[in-house]
Amino acid sequence: MIALLTRDLILAIRAGGGFGLGLAFFLIVTILVPFGVGPESAILSVIAPGILWVGALLACLLSLDRIFALDFEDGSLDLLATAPIPLEGVVAMKAAAHWVTTGLPLTLAAPVLGTLLHLPVEGYLWMLLSLAIGTPALSMIGTFGAALTVGLKRGGLLMSLLVLPLYVPTLIFGAETVKRALDGLTTATPALMLAGVTLATCALLPFAAAAAIRINLR
Amino acid sequence: MIALLTRDLILAIRAGGGFGLGLAFFLIVTILVPFGVGPESAILSVIAPGILWVGALLACLLSLDRIFALDFEDGSLDLLATAPIPLEGVVAMKAAAHWVTTGLPLTLAAPVLGTLLHLPVEGYLWMLLSLAIGTPALSMIGTFGAALTVGLKRGGLLMSLLVLPLYVPTLIFGAETVKRALDGLTTATPALMLAGVTLATCALLPFAAAAAIRINLR
Amino acid sequence: MASIWQYANPVKFMQTSAKVLPALSVLTAVTLIVGLVWGFFFTPDDYKQGSTVKIMFIHVPAALMAINAWLMMLVASLIWLVRRHHVSALAARAAAPIGITMTLIALFTGAIWGQPMWGTYWAWDPRLTSFLVLFLFYLGYMALWAAIENPDAAADLTSVLCMVGSVFALLSRYAVNFWNQGLHQGASVSLDKEEHVNDVFFYPLLLCMIGFVLLFVLLVLLRTRTEIRTRRLKTLMARERMT
């Protein structure tokens, strides 16, 4: 299983920009919002947590179709499904690789982009923490969506539609955590809820995703 | 050439959701932002024009890879390139079809989604107008991006990266028009600039896009 | 006299650049080190900006080169499209990573400068914003080069992107100006005056600027040589596969 993770990471690096492109999209969304909303730092700093979270979410979303599509096309997925590792493990590793190439860089880049959006200093720590806790859930849910649409010709937009509603709880708790930190309130409740969503997602969705893949491979 | 336009429109309708999916994505982005930013209507109404414009832009972006990818895969693009109509015309018709299936529905839906974001009443007219003037430029620039990346394996994310910076002027003038209308200022300058961008784009980019396709078909 | 286009032949280019490189490296190193050391150690603090004025010696040359690198890429792209000299396409490709590094240096040093001067690391000032947009253009340009297999097609497509991108970069500059009148202008004007008043800052700055230009030329030559070799390597390997 570790073999699968390292392979996917090597592939992401060799593909040139496995790490870079998701990050670039995050950057671009964060830059476009001020162009739309205007440069006033008072407004920007209020909406910064929400925009960063929505941006992270969209960046995750755009890289989802890489998760299974290539393995499906070149036949690796068939072979993995008949390999001695459980398909649930394959799914979990795929989600992990997606997180390392997308969620992790996004999390690390968030403070820099926070600067651009005039995120108040109190918010940096919790922005980082909430993304670190929440992005694994985004990857896992996305992997589930990718599993549902594997093998469809133009699954991209359809997958977005399926996945985005599932992202709502993560988004709400994540952004709420940062906003509370900014208002000087206690962040325990939303942060715990966020962690709960992530844990539950990572515990249960691999089974659903593996089932979806089995059905799609038939 | 009209034949090409009608064919693309028929294909979009038959594909089930040619119109619907872009719109649905627009809807979802607009709904996610309040989840991220919080429900306070004072803030929402200030950022509404910007968010609607950014949402429209992202919705456009997500449907770009449909423009040439299918025609490239099934060989139609080769045949169109050797057909007696100029490739520039093909590109322009493709952009037009993209606008009818994406930009137009987005424009029409904007007032409804404006309500969700508490867009002030003064803004509705200019929101609609600015989108109507600006979305053709989005489609045309997007067609150029799609032409640059036609034939690449996973061109989606790369195309976003190429296209989004090109969207900056349109976005700024579009959102600025609405913001000025909200502030009771005169909207003439940004609206004219927006129209200028659209006209110049539609006049010049078909040539660049056709050149890009010719290079990619080699 | 022979046409300057002879240097567009890879063989000629490799020979000439090999001769130029050693001397150029020494000259660059000397200019840059003298300029930076002079600027950093032997200039007084500004009465208004304090010691932060020392940031100027890297910020301004980097900003200059960031823009000029793009201009050079634009010219090289045009030469490629018109005369189809491979070296110029490869030089454009070689310049992009240098340009993006310069852009990043200008952005970072500017941001660090902004904190004491304007009280914020980042403001949506038109000049800063257009630099951010320039950064994105560099990113897209490099990503497109990396994504395309066929080298000639990649050269053509990136050239088209460079031209269209230049137009849109200018347009963005106007759009951004329209959208927000910023802080940077004032700061630069006040310093412009000082530059004329005070040679103490001007000469080291000039030296640094020359140093950055030399560094740019040096790196472009070096990287173009690498690109030419890469290109040859790829061709040879493709041949090997065929036979």
Next chain:
Amino acid sequence: MIPELGKYATEVLGAYAVTLLLLAALIGGSLMRSAKVRKQLKEVEERNNG
């Protein structure tokens, strides 16, 4: 050796550090890639000619 930088010492030093870091990365990267490609090309040319 380091001149008196006053209250802005971190900013100035930070700016210079970032710049030197980025420049070092750029120059080092260029040299390393140059060496690598040179070596690969030599191998392939020898394989083809010898």
Next chain:
Amino acid sequence: MELQVSDLSCARGGVPILEGVNFTVSGGEALFLRGPNGIGKTTLLRTLAGLQPPLAGSVSVPHESLAYAAHADGLKATLTVAENLKFWARIFGTKGIEHALAHFNLTELAERQAQNLSAGQKRRLGLARLLVTGRPIWALDEPTVSLDTDSVALFAQAVQAHLEGGGMALIATHIDLGFEARVLDMSPFKAKTPVYDDFDEAFL
């Protein structure tokens, strides 16, 4: 009218594939291109169709007189047979698709969506497109793939009728098409591997 190819070199992916190709086809004549997989038949046809520029040499094809049929048929799965053909007829500015449908035995299938056709029927539709282009030179890349013997005969008839009307045909194929024509073996045109000792403008 005449198609003249003189001293043509073609490259694929930056690597020269063919060198010194010379031939002439005149009205009423067909030419079979033969050669092993990967020799460059597709590359040659694409060059003739103007989809890629030649590396050297020249092709004299009268302007807008060549209809190219590639490995892929360019059919839209959700359009019906008649709609697919009508689209190409409108693009090429010709009228009437009935003769094309009739010739390739597609009249009964006219209202069927292309995605519900069998592989051979799809191919027939792809070939019927040639009849609605109205162009004198056909450049066909393995046109009889997945056709059964009856359909191959239909195709042979179509080509012969086209030739009798003064048209020309260049056909890349591995198999027997049931009619005779001049054969051009591509093997001699294979690009030589060059000497590896020096750079020139093309890095070869």
Next chain:
Amino acid sequence: MELQVSDLSCARGGVPILEGVNFTVSGGEALFLRGPNGIGKTTLLRTLAGLQPPLAGSVSVPHESLAYAAHADGLKATLTVAENLKFWARIFGTKGIEHALAHFNLTELAERQAQNLSAGQKRRLGLARLLVTGRPIWALDEPTVSLDTDSVALFAQAVQAHLEGGGMALIATHIDLGFEARVLDMSPFKAKTPVYDDFDEAFL
């Protein structure tokens, strides 16, 4: 060890393709599956591999003992030959890829990226994967596509060595592989077109 298939029915895309398939393969034995295109050879192999459930009947394959090689090779273009094989060896928990490389004449290519291999070399790499799975039953779908005669011989040796070690092989193929084995003609198992006068529980 034995592979038993009794009274198996398989469907593809909701449509029954095969009915009443019965056969047994025991250790050291190979079985060729033959039949026209579209009869259902791939479908049968996928069912045996557990990728799709049978419509009816049963398959007795010992748990985790079957290695499946599909039409596609499942190679990663940017990994080298050795990296590709090592990956599968780690997934299947076996050690050592040298014998697999050596057997399929890939040792020289070990450091080449898979995308720079020719079609036949790719296929050889795909077959070398079988040797690192360490599994006793091979289910191979047209394994010799795009192989030249020497490579086909290598493949035949590999299968025979595998059989001598007590393994089994099921091979769907249209062509001669250079060694003898029992042949199973699939044509008799083609599912009958059902009578459309009555719906039953499965809408068939």
